[in-house]
Amino acid sequence: MSCIEARGLRKSFGNTVALDGLDLRVQEGRILGIIGPNGAGKTTALNAILGLTPYQGELRVLGRDPWTERDLLMCDVSFIADVAVLPRWIRVWQLLDYVAGVHPRFDRSKAEAFLAKTSIHSTSKVRHLSKGMVTQLHLAVVMAMDARLLVLDEPTLGLDILYRKQFYDSLLNDYFDQRRTILVATHQVDEIQHVLTDVMFIHLGRVVLSCSMDQFESRYVEVSVRPEKVEAARVLKPVNERQALGRSVLLFDGIDRQKLGEFGDVRTPSIADVFVALLGDRPGHAQGAAS
Amino acid sequence: MNAETNVVAQSRVASPEAEGAWIAFGRRMYWSVKREVWENRSIYLAPLAVAAVFLLGFLVRSSRSLNMHAAGLTTVEQATVFAQTFDLAALVLMGTTFVVALFYCIEALQGERRDRSILFWKSLPVSDGVTVLSKAIVPLLLLPLLTFAITFATQCIMLLLSAVILLASGQSLAMLSHLSLGQRWVGLFSHVVGGHGLWYAPIYGFLLLVSAWARRAAFLWAVLPPLAIGVLEKILFNTSHFASMLGSRIAGADTSPAMATGVTPMVHGMPLEHFASPGFWIGLALTAACLWGAVRLRRYRGPN
Numbered sequence: 001m002s003c004i005e006a007r008g009l010r011k012s013f014g015n016t017v018a019l020d021g022l023d024l025r026v027q028e029g030r031i032l033g034i035i036g037p038n039g040a041g042k043t044t045a046l047n048a049i050l051g052l053t054p055y056q057g058e059l060r061v062l063g064r065d066p067w068t069e070r071d072l073l074m075c076d077v078s079f080i081a082d083v084a085v086l087p088r089w090i091r092v093w094q095l096l097d098y099v100a101g102v103h104p105r106f107d108r109s110k111a112e113a114f115l116a117k118t119s120i121h122s123t124s125k126v127r128h129l130s131k132g133m134v135t136q137l138h139l140a141v142v143m144a145m146d147a148r149l150l151v152l153d154e155p156t157l158g159l160d161i162l163y164r165k166q167f168y169d170s171l172l173n174d175y176f177d178q179r180r181t182i183l184v185a186t187h188q189v190d191e192i193q194h195v196l197t198d199v200m201f202i203h204l205g206r207v208v209l210s211c212s213m214d215q216f217e218s219r220y221v222e223v224s225v226r227p228e229k230v231e232a233a234r235v236l237k238p239v240n241e242r243q244a245l246g247r248s249v250l251l252f253d254g255i256d257r258q259k260l261g262e263f264g265d266v267r268t269p270s271i272a273d274v275f276v277a278l279l280g281d282r283p284g285h286a287q288g289a290a291s
Numbered sequence: 292m293n294a295e296t297n298v299v300a301q302s303r304v305a306s307p308e309a310e311g312a313w314i315a316f317g318r319r320m321y322w323s324v325k326r327e328v329w330e331n332r333s334i335y336l337a338p339l340a341v342a343a344v345f346l347l348g349f350l351v352r353s354s355r356s357l358n359m360h361a362a363g364l365t366t367v368e369q370a371t372v373f374a375q376t377f378d379l380a381a382l383v384l385m386g387t388t389f390v391v392a393l394f395y396c397i398e399a400l401q402g403e404r405r406d407r408s409i410l411f412w413k414s415l416p417v418s419d420g421v422t423v424l425s426k427a428i429v430p431l432l433l434l435p436l437l438t439f440a441i442t443f444a445t446q447c448i449m450l451l452l453s454a455v456i457l458l459a460s461g462q463s464l465a466m467l468s469h470l471s472l473g474q475r476w477v478g479l480f481s482h483v484v485g486g487h488g489l490w491y492a493p494i495y496g497f498l499l500l501v502s503a504w505a506r507r508a509a510f511l512w513a514v515l516p517p518l519a520i521g522v523l524e525k526i527l528f529n530t531s532h533f534a535s536m537l538g539s540r541i542a543g544a545d546t547s548p549a550m551a552t553g554v555t556p557m558v559h560g561m562p563l564e565h566f567a568s569p570g571f572w573i574g575l576a577l578t579a580a581c582l583w584g585a586v587r588l589r590r591y592r593g594p595n
Contacts, residue, residue, distance in 0.1 A: 052413060054591065074416035081410035087330070088406060094329050101322030102417050104315070138411075 003028045003149055003181040004049060008057040011044050011205075018044040019055065020205035026198070028148075029178040033196040034185040035275055041205040042185040046153050049183070050079055062148060075104055078142045079151035083158055084134050088127040092120060092137065099141055111144035114174070132163035139167060143175045150175075152184045156191075164188065168195050189272045199271055203279055221252045221260055222269040229263040236260075240277030251277045319417050323425030324433065327399075333391055334429065335437060341387045342445045345380055349449055352376075354456055370469035377449060377470065381442045381479055385487060388438040392430035392491075396498035399426040400585060401509045409589075419589045423499065427582055430495040435488040439480050446476075485566065493574040494540065496581030503585040503592075540574070 002025055009022040018041045026032050036042050047053040049061055051070030059066060064073050086095070092115070100108045115122070118136050126134055135156065142150065156164040172195060176182060184192060199216055201208040211219065225233045225248045234241075236259075238250035251269060252260060260266050269277075328334055353376075400423070403409040412422065450467065457464055498513055505512040521534045565571060 050414075071416055071418040074414065079414045081414065082407065085407045085410040087403075087408035087411065089330050091329075094326075098322055098326050099415065101325075102319045102415055104416070 002026065002060075003030075004059075004061050004183070006045075006049075006057065006059045009045065009048060009059055010056040011041075011048060011053065017205055019048070019057075021057070022202065022205060023207060024200070024210075026181060026183065028181055030197045031176065031182040031184070031195055032198040032200060033189070033192055033271070034183065034200050034202060035187075035189055035271065036185075036202040037279060040202045042202060043153055044205075045202070046079075046151055046183065046185055050077065050151060076147055077149045077151065078145045078147040079153070080135075080138050080142060080155045081153050083155065084131060086126045086134055086138055089125065091123060091125050093122040095126075095137070095141065096122070099145075103145055105146040106141075107144045107146065111140045114140040114143060114170075132159050135159060135163060135167060139170060143170070148180060150180065150182045152182065152186075154186055155184070156186070156188060164191055168192060171195070189275060190270055193271050196271075201275060201278060208278055209274075216271070216274075217268050219254050220269050220274050221255060221257055222267050222273060223250050223252065223260045223264050224248075224267075225250055225264040233260075233263040240280075242277075316421065319421050320425055320428075323417060323421055324428055327426060327429050328433075331395055331398075331429075334395065334434065335441075337391050338384050338387050338438065338441045341384060342380075342441050345383055346445060346448055346452075349376060349380070350452055353453060366463075366465045367469055369466040373453065373466060374470055377446055377475070380445050380449065384438055384442045384445065385483060388434045389487060389491070392434050392487075392495060393498065395434075396426075396430055396495050397502050397509050397513055399429075399499055400503040400589060401505060401507075404592075405507075419586045423503075423582055423586045423589060427495065427499060427578075431488050431492055432484075435483040438483045438487065442479060442483075443476060490540075490565075490571065490574065492578040493581070496578035496585075500581040500585045500588075503588040539570075 004024060004026040006022060006024040009019050009024070010017075011019040020041075022041070022045055024045070034042050034045065044053065048055040048059060049066055051061075051066035051073060054067055061073060062076050066073055090098075096108055096111055099111075100106050112122075115137070118133065118140075120129060120133050120137055126137070129137065139155075156167050159167070168191065171182070184196070186192060193213075196213050198210075198212050200210040223233065224244070227247070230248050230250075233248075233250050236252060236255055239253045240251040242249050247264070250263075251273065257266055403412060450472075454464055454467065457466070501513045502509050517533075517537060521531065521537070524533050525531055
């Protein structure tokens with residue numbers, strides 16, 4: 001069953017087109033990373049999926065229209081929109097009380113068990129917690145909701161590496177299972193590469209690349225080409241060429257690995273490598289407005 | 292996909308509806324109002340603090356005056372003097388909670404956008420309607436009830452203190468029986484709920500609307516447009532209907548002379564004909580329109 005299905009999603013703010021006919025299909029039980037430069041339309045796409053903004057085009061989330069059926073949808077969807085959106089005045093016990101009061105499938109003991117592993121006290125105010133602790137607290141609340149779709153928009157921005165790693169480890173080990181679907185939009189591409197099952201690049205409101213990580217790894221090959229082989233390698237039409245340590249590094253899409261082995265050292269590129277290769281030279285990147 | 296997982300999926304999707312929207316509505320409303328009180332502790336701290344200060348002042352003054360002047364006055368005169376202080380307590384507390392309500396409304400829907408916590412509130416299954424309504428309930432119902440409860444408690448303490456002082460100075464308690472307490476408290480109740488809750492409702496509604504609309508400086512947006520309308524009317528037509536309309540809304544009520552004196556209506560409560568006046572109902576309709584607008588704004592406007 002598709003968890004999210006979007007066709008021709010459009011949204012503009014004045015003259016700025018944020019979503020320009022976005023197509024998207026996410027199956028249940030996947031972890032999709034949405035990668036794009038600032039202003040690519042990531043947040044707008046997530047806001048449309050969450051029913052936070054009206055849009056044009058077709059969109060179904062868990063079989064519902066997110067704009068008209070938002071209140072019902074929110075029983076099955078949870079999201080962390082940004083670091084530090086928890087109200088600063090609230091105390092931890094108040095937060096848990098409130099969510100338990102309004103959410104039909106919130107398991108308070110789960111959240112408390114998770115918090116017990118941290119140094120967050122139930123009487124603490126959010127304003128007195130560090131940024132990393134606030135994220136832990138938010139994660140504890142979200143993981144205790146029995147939601148089918150979790151949407152994360154830059155959930156770890158500004159956190160140190162330990163908190164970031166812990167965040168995704170908890171998500172994978174304590175939360176994710178085959179019934180749930182997770183959508184992550186982030187700039188910190190490399191850290192989540194091993195977490196994802198699918199990846200999507202968007203740029204200027206359109207999908208540039210969309211594939212599973214298995215496909216991604218078999219499609220893209222990076223070769224550090226020996227100087228004498230560069231011309232021969234270029235014939236195979238690399239999608240990108242860069243210089244590193246005095247050698248030409250060529251990125252190929254859909255070319256047989258064995259064949260490429262003749263030119264030099266072959267390796268699987270990271271998401272970030274392919275992202276830079278595909279989007280680095282595109283027009284519009286330099287002017288990328290804040291998303 | 293096989294049939295079994297289909298059924299599972301369907302039952303999961305259907306469960307929020309099956310839970311019964313009505314009960315869920317009441318529960319969500321309860322927690323949302325509770326959240327407002329957690330966030331805005333001035334709702335109860337401000338009137339409590341004022342009550343405490345008032346009681347202190349009352350204690351100091353009455354320990355002197357009841358002794359000194361009591362001898363020269365008849366019981367009825369004593370009761371009149373006492374009743375004035377009694378009503379003053381109510382007046383001061385009502386003024387306090389009115390100011391609290393104004394500031395609460397102006398902040399209610401702007402603050403959550405300013406600190407972006409609206410993104411968290413919107414991640415929960417609580418609709419914009421429930422949220423706005425829960426914020427409106429605070430000045431419309433919660434604060435009036437609280438005002439009554441705190442005033443009632445304050446006045447009871449005043450009675451107790453006076454009784455102690457009277458007895459200690461060897462005087463009779465006869466004066467206290469002239470206060471017609473039952474009537475006073477019934478009057479007070481209908482005055483705070485009817486007047487401070489419902490008659491003032493359009494003021495709160497307007498402020499909540501401004502709070503949902505203004506990106507910043509909500510206070511200015513709340514004050515300047517009415518001021519501008521009043522000034523323009525004066526310049527263009529040399530009339531002041533708008534100002535007098537606003538004035539009568541804030542001063543309490545229409546034409547009845549009892550209203551003008553301030554204290555008297557509190558004793559007698561809201562006259563029934565007041566609830567039948569078109570101004571009352573127009574005000575409520577206006578409130579509903581403002582709240583509807585605030586819900587739409589919270590729904591359509593992005594969080595930033």
